Amino acid sequence: MKAKVMAVVLTAVVLVYLVLLAERAFQLIGTGQVAGILLGIGVLILPFVGLWIAWVNLRFGMRMERLTKRLEAEDGLPDISELPRRPSGRVDREAADEFFEQIRAEAARDPENWRGWYRLAYAYDVAGDRRRARETMRRALELAD
Structure with a gap:
């Protein structure tokens, strides 16, 4: 559950950042200068790339979660509870x-x-x-x- 909450929080932070980035792009385009317009268009592309990356990763996570639940219902998840651990909690x-x-x-x-x-x-x-x-x-x- 921690991972899901963290994913939602990080996605929200990225979305806020992308909105601010898009706002800056429109300001640059609004300058009317060729350099500002070109830079603004370049900056405007970044939010779309960011949204696509966020969507791909969220979709992967949701699909993986469904598969996990499906395997869990079949009692087929691997059991690592008996494996020795390091002091950090990771498996030896x-x-x-x-x-x-x-x-x-x-x-x-x-x-x-x-x-x-x-x-x-x-x-x-x-x-x-x-x-x-x-x-x-x-x-x-x-x-x-």
Whole structure:
């Protein structure tokens, strides 16, 4: 729940920033000078790019949440409660690597099953590889659709 609240707060902050940026762009365009108009148009593009990035990430999060609930209803979420932890609370590196290898082998046995890809994304996240976790979750979302 903390992550969802944080996502909403950060999205609201970004939206306020984008509105202020758009306002500045219109001020630049309103100068009537060629340099101001061109700069204003360039600055006006940024809010649209920002909105698109925010939408893509929010949509990804919502789709991932639906998939999580679906797997949770099937009692298929990976359990890492027994893995040893560092003082920071993160899973011990060696334990995370072992967990990852186990999950990777399971996913390899049935590569067309979104559940295996979801668990593999989770294992990447536990191992600290967020980039691969997102890529793998995208594959799980493709297969689940």
